[in-house]
Amino acid sequence: MYKNQQLVEVCFSPRQFDLYKGQFDICVVIDVLRATSAICAGIENGLNSVIPVATIEEAAEYQKKGYIAAAERNGEVVEGFDFGNSPFAFMDPKLKGKDVVLSTTNGTQAINTAREMDVVVIGSLNNLNALSDWLIEQHRPVLVLASGWKDKFNLEDTICAGAIVDALIESHKFKSEEDSSIAAKFIYRSAKENIFSFLKASSHRRRLRRLNLNEDVKFCLTPNTSTCIPILKDGAIVKLEHEKIATQ
Amino acid sequence: MYKNQQLVEVCFSPRQFDLYKGQFDICVVIDVLRATSAICAGIENGLNSVIPVATIEEAAEYQKKGYIAAAERNGEVVEGFDFGNSPFAFMDPKLKGKDVVLSTTNGTQAINTAREMDVVVIGSLNNLNALSDWLIEQHRPVLVLASGWKDKFNLEDTICAGAIVDALIESHKFKSEEDSSIAAKFIYRSAKENIFSFLKASSHRRRLRRLNLNEDVKFCLTPNTSTCIPILKDGAIVKLEHEKIATQ
Numbered sequence: 130m131y132k133n134q135q136l137v138e139v140c141f142s143p144r145q146f147d148l149y150k151g152q153f154d155i156c157v158v159i160d161v162l163r164a165t166s167a168i169c170a171g172i173e174n175g176l177n178s179v180i181p182v183a184t185i186e187e188a189a190e191y192q193k194k195g196y197i198a199a200a201e202r203n204g205e206v207v208e209g210f211d212f213g214n215s216p217f218a219f220m221d222p223k224l225k226g227k228d229v230v231l232s233t234t235n236g237t238q239a240i241n242t243a244r245e246m247d248v249v250v251i252g253s254l255n256n257l258n259a260l261s262d263w264l265i266e267q268h269r270p271v272l273v274l275a276s277g278w279k280d281k282f283n284l285e286d287t288i289c290a291g292a293i294v295d296a297l298i299e300s301h302k303f304k305s306e307e308d309s310s311i312a313a314k315f316i317y318r319s320a321k322e323n324i325f326s327f328l329k330a331s332s333h334r335r336r337l338r339r340l341n342l343n344e345d346v347k348f349c350l351t352p353n354t355s356t357c358i359p360i361l362k363d364g365a366i367v368k369l370e371h372e373k374i375a376t377q
Numbered sequence: 378m379y380k381n382q383q384l385v386e387v388c389f390s391p392r393q394f395d396l397y398k399g400q401f402d403i404c405v406v407i408d409v410l411r412a413t414s415a416i417c418a419g420i421e422n423g424l425n426s427v428i429p430v431a432t433i434e435e436a437a438e439y440q441k442k443g444y445i446a447a448a449e450r451n452g453e454v455v456e457g458f459d460f461g462n463s464p465f466a467f468m469d470p471k472l473k474g475k476d477v478v479l480s481t482t483n484g485t486q487a488i489n490t491a492r493e494m495d496v497v498v499i500g501s502l503n504n505l506n507a508l509s510d511w512l513i514e515q516h517r518p519v520l521v522l523a524s525g526w527k528d529k530f531n532l533e534d535t536i537c538a539g540a541i542v543d544a545l546i547e548s549h550k551f552k553s554e555e556d557s558s559i560a561a562k563f564i565y566r567s568a569k570e571n572i573f574s575f576l577k578a579s580s581h582r583r584r585l586r587r588l589n590l591n592e593d594v595k596f597c598l599t600p601n602t603s604t605c606i607p608i609l610k611d612g613a614i615v616k617l618e619h620e621k622i623a624t625q
Contacts, residue, residue, distance in 0.1 A: 141530060144393065148529055281396055282389060282530075284556040308532040308580050316560060319567065332556050 131301040136270045138305055139290040139313040142277035143235075143242040149307070153272035155264065156246040157293060159253065160276035161285040162333050163214045164201075164236025166253040166349040168366055171219030171229065173256075173357035178365040179219075180230045181237040191230040198230040204340050207232075215345050216255075228365065239276035240361065246272070251359035251366060254289050254324070254349065259356040261296035263369075268302055273313075284316070284331040285350070288324060291317025292352075324350050379549040384518045386553055387538040387561040390525035391483075391490040397555070401520035403512065404494040405541060407501065408524035409533040410581050411462045412449075412484025414501040414597040416614055419467030419477065421504075421605035426613040427467075428478045429485040439478040446478040452588050455480075463593050464503075476613065487524035488609065494520070499607035499614060502537050502572070502597065507604040509544035511617070516550055521561075532564070532579040533598070536572060539565025540600075572598050 140149040159165055168179050182188050185200055185207055192198040192210070200206070201213035212218035214233045231237055243249045252260050252273070264271055273293050275286035291313035297303035298314070305311060320327035325347065328334045337346050348354075358369040388397040407413055416427050430436050433448055433455055440446040440458070448454070449461035460466035462481045479485055491497045500508050500521070512519055521541050523534035539561035545551035546562070553559060568575035573595065576582050585594050596602075606617040 141389070142393075144396075145390075145529065148392075148527070278556070279396070281393065281555065282557040282560065284560060287556075287560065306580060307529065308526070308535075309530040311578055312530065312532060312535065312560070312564060315567070316563065319563070330559055332554060 134302060134304040135268055136306065137273065137294050137297045137303040137310065138307045139273045139275065139294060139310040141275050141282045141287065141309055142280050143239045143274065144280040146242050146274060149272055150246070152270055153246065154269040155248045155250065155267060155271045156243040157250050157252040157260065157264070157271060157273045158236070158239045158243050158276065159273060159286045159289050160233070160236030160239060161253055161289050161349050162337060163216060163345055163349050164231070164233040164276065165251045166255055167214045167216040167219045168231070168251050168359050169253045169256045169355050169357055170216035171224065172359040172366065172368050173355045174220045175225035176219065176229060177226050178228045178367045179359070180228060180365050181240045182230055182232045183238055183241050185232055188230050188232040196230045197224070197227055200232045202234050204336050204342065216348050217345070235276040235278060239274055243274055244361070249361040250369065252289060252293060254292070254352045255355040256357055257289070257292055257352045260358055261293055263358055264293070264297060265300045265302060271297065271303070278333060283333055285328055285333060287313045288317050288320050288327070291315070292321070382550060382552040383516055384554065385521065385542050385545045385551040385558065386555045387521045387523065387542060387558040389523050389530045389535065389557055390528050391487045391522065392528040394490050394522060397520055398494065400518055401494065402517040403496040403498065403515060403519045404491040405498050405500040405508065405512070405519060405521045406484070406487050406491050406524065407521060407534045407537050408481070408484030408487060409501055409537050409597050410585060411464060411593055411597050412479070412481040412524065413499045414503055415462045415464040415467045416499050416607050417501045417504045417603050417605055418464035419472065420607040420614065420616050421603045422468045423473035424467065424477060425474050426476045426615045427607070428476060428613045429488045430478055430480045431486055431489050433480055436478050436480040444478045445472070445475055448480045450482050452584050452590065464596050465593070483524040483526060487522055491522055492609070497609040498617065500537060500541060502540070502600045504603045504605055505537070505540055505600045508606055509541055511606055512541070512545060513548045513550055519545065519551070526581060531581055533576055533581060535561045536565050536568050539563070540569070
């Protein structure tokens, strides 16, 4: 066995964050449907930064100052905003080099919860392998924070969290001790051959299907379409340049 | 499809209870290792009642008044108390007809959290089929509350909760909409052929193995050794007499 194994654990919702934090250096925030998938897509496609804010009011303040602002609540674009959290909106070539302010139901709340950690990076199924490889390279304790749905457990974030745990443990450089991490890894392994079909019954899939957002769902559930790792720096999410964080 | 399906959902920890409550009539509290298994064993074996209290201090107060009092923290009997939450202690023939005050790390906290619901019953793997059959008979919305470990998710309570969801949904009289319930059912179905081995990696199994409590674990993980349904009445857990709750 590898001698100096680091912990990788999963927290199912921002509400549980205080029970898990403390012993971790790096936090991976996940909101597969759709905030963190959209952030990955945007940063990969040349956005300068995404500025995550908790409330609609804060997003509106930025908008008044001339920022491009996006806001989503309950799966829908909030009235008065340029767009919501559809990854396709974030891939618009017109956004290249721009900063976009974003407020969503779950994802940006989770990012705000994670702010107190040393390093906060953005995870999705889209950047799964690139992110996992980078985490293994860092070899520091990792907490994967699922955004969930309004503080509740959700399946798609758990599957993505389980995929990261699985990859890190396979490297033999990491171990998990929490039951949440064991469950997430187990659910991922059961789902991985067909995540789209596994999630058919999930509550958020149903919610987005009602809103005719199946194309978004397909995009978000496709692993490894991106090699981009978005990272939080001074309140804005930017592209990680692959220097070692540890040596900063 | 059955026309008037009722909800059965799973809440992974007392900390999440307020997010789920509200729309349910019956709460099933589960702490497989070991509080609710011990309560089932005690009531099945002739205890008059178990009085659940949150703190060690309350348990000590009852003890001063002459009650038999049991208290467990972190898997161990609290000094000065008659016993902890081992099911075998609750099956002692000398306890027949007696009332036992109990305070544990997780289970009695969860029971206290659930108190505000119309009906609170005690679930374990030991009384799985009897309890599920009774719940189906009631045909009212059911919330299964896992006690977890210090407000965190745990695997053994999730498996038991999933087993109840599975049985209720199989009756076609119930449905689940929450992702937590879907995940619990899925984990139960994967684990059910050999729960003991499935839980080998779980955090609480490790904890109890260190304390030489493997016999307790085996007892608690054996389904359907009891037909007893303990129910909370006026602050004490007593044996449910099989009248219909709905007609009370």
